[in-house]
Amino acid sequence: MFRAFRSEVETAVSDALAALDLPTDDLGIEEPPEDVPAALASSVAFRLADEVGAPPPNVAGDVAAEIDPAEFDYLGDVDTQGPYVNFHVTDAYFADTLDAAQAGDYGSLPDRETSVVVEHTSANPTGPVHVGRARNPILGDAIARLLEYAGYDVNRHYYVNDAGRQVAVFTWAYETFDESDLPDPERDRADYELVRYYRKGNDFLETADPDRVEEAEAEIEAIMQGLEEGDEAVYDRVARVVDNVLSGMKESLARLPAEFDEFVKETRFIRNGDADDVVSRLKESDHSVYEEDAWQLDLSAFGFEKNLVFLRSDGTTLYTTRDLAHHEWKFDNYDRAVTVLGEDHKLQAEQLRTALEILGNDTDQLRSTFYSWVNLPEGGMSTRKGTGIDLDDLLDEAVRRAREEVESRLDTRIRSDELTEDDVDRIAHQVGIGAVRYDIVSKQPTKGITFEWERALDFEAQSAPYVQYVHARCCGILEEADESPAADVDADLLDEPEERALLHRIARFPAVVEEAADDLEPHVVATYTRDFAETFNAFYRECPVLTASAERRAARLALVAAARHTVANALDVLGVAAPDSM
RNA sequence: GGGCACGUAGCUCAGUCCGGAUAGAGCGUCGGACUUCUAAUCCGACGGUCGUGGGUUCGAAUCCCAUCGUGCCCGCCA
Secondary structure, eight states: OHHHHHHHHHHHHHHHHHHTTOOOSOOOEEOOOTTSOOSEEEOHHHHHHHHHTSOHHHHHHHHHHHOOGGGOSSEEEEEEETTEEEEEEOHHHHHHHHHHTTSTTTTOOOOOOOEEEEEOOOOOTTSOOBHHHHHHHHHHHHHHHHHHHTTOEEEEEEEEOOSSHHHHHHHHHHHHSOGGGSOOOSSSSHHHHHHHHHHHHHHHHHHSOHHHHHHHHHHHHHHHHHHHHTOHHHHHHHHHHHHHHHHHHHHHHHTTTOOOSEEEETHHHHHTSHHHHHHHHHHTSTTEEEETTEEEEOOGGGTOSSOEEEEOTTSOBOHHHHHHHHHHHHHHHOSEEEEEEEGGGHHHHHHHHHHHHHTTOOGGGEEEEEEOOEEBTTBOOBTTTTBSOBHHHHHHHHHHHHHHHHHHHHTTOOSSSOOOHHHHHHHHHHHHHHHHHHHHHTSOTTSOEEOOHHHHTOSSTTOHHHHHHHHHHHHHHHHHHTSOOOSSOOGGGOOSHHHHHHHHHHHHHHHHHHHHHHHTOTHHHHHHHHHHHHHHHHHHHHOOSTTSOHHHHHHHHHHHHHHHHHHHHHHHHHTOOOOSOO
16 A cells, blocks of 8 residues: 555655646655654655745645645645655555455565566585575575565576586596595585585695696596587586585575575586587677687776686686576576676676677666675685585574573463474474574675674574564464454554554555565565564554454454564565464 | 775664655663563663765765775686
């Protein structure tokens, strides 16, 4: 309803200014501070004061007087407070909000008939997912969910880097070293087992005799050439390692949960000739140069200092070349493409975009969003070196601490229903994993995070359980009521300030989804859930539901149902579970 | 050296894109509220030169310039 209201306000102000013969290019519509009762306001009077030749409050009065609320459904009173024009909502606004939010999918926007491919995570298949990388699947999955709520047809892709040197090293190491020379795996799973070869191999290359390193390098080079030439036997050798490691990584990611519709392998674009096609088209471009036996793009006209090599002197393609083919493939199959990348890929992403334009693509359909790395207090995390916290360890610890928390609360629990063992287990998972996820997704991705156990697993703070608790409270009331919320309640009965505030908050949810999706910023939804919880808790404190008189009780039950759908879906956008009880 | 981010209360963060009403939360500290629809909750107090210095504007945390601090990037790696 808020979206409809806002559009009415825009129309009203625009028409009023036109009637007063004033410019309508800037309506100055904004949200007033919390202590102002209006839902929207306009500060347009400041800007027009000079033109009108009157002080802002007078101009505001003129604008307000020009608006006839009778022409609108949701725009009610229009008044002024000093230089501001304030817009209030009608009873119909509350009634329609209450009605709309009875739907279980409240907050989902209409289908846009637009497909979007969201590529995220795409971590090199070299070992277990660590916390430094975990921001990517959490952010990426939330963006994918957000876009689905916003009405897009979303596909989630994981781009598998299976053609680079690191997988050649990995394959060579896997085939060379014997398991008896390796430490025990940290977990009984493919990624933990295989990463030992990768680490051993890298260690060997750094510390072994130069002669033996040279031999190893020759084998690694042979694997890379085999991939480039389309040697099926080499593909099979590499795929055995890559697919195995990936199967383990998928299990970690699924715990978040982050799941994918497709794992797109980089080698696919070598094998199907698309990378070669990109090379030949780039060679013909005005920006291509042949220097030092390699084909390069001179991007100085686009503000890039250095050339971008797209074909090595030995005739092989580079990651970027294959990624160009990859993105053209995305453009062929989807209307829009979103990529979630670490900030270290920023320059590369800009070069990619420019090269795609040179190839004749419309890059408006491509949007990238960047996040800062999660570091340890002592520095970065590395799969190769084995430094870092495994995502599995973090999630295990989060669930363990959440379980401790649930169990310690069992004694003081007021509610009469007993929690079963299964309930405790469920709540521990929902709260533990939800807290990790919420902590990451509620911050602006560009802000750096230093990982600290205590902070990551703090269930107090402004964390998931605070919001989840609101959902559990809603469910508790609805369950206790023992009757479904009636469809035709009188929303006018919800006239307490806390009830009105809650309806206002509910009404905004679709607009929050829309804004967050437009900007690819799920943290906006997280901020909303916190505000929502605060507003609901005020209602919960002041407005008893079950003991209210029959009519009021029915209206409040409908409000609680509306609140439940809103908070459940807001959490769903973030990928955080909404527990029925806690 | 160049480019891009980030800098808001003791700590962790919203707000910055799109300038407007006394800069908002949480944690911590201090003081209150459970025979009540679940206290993982709520209420109150204390706490801020919005890194710094200029500029634009009726108005700047927000825009511009400069500067300091931190992080990332500047490969025929991925």
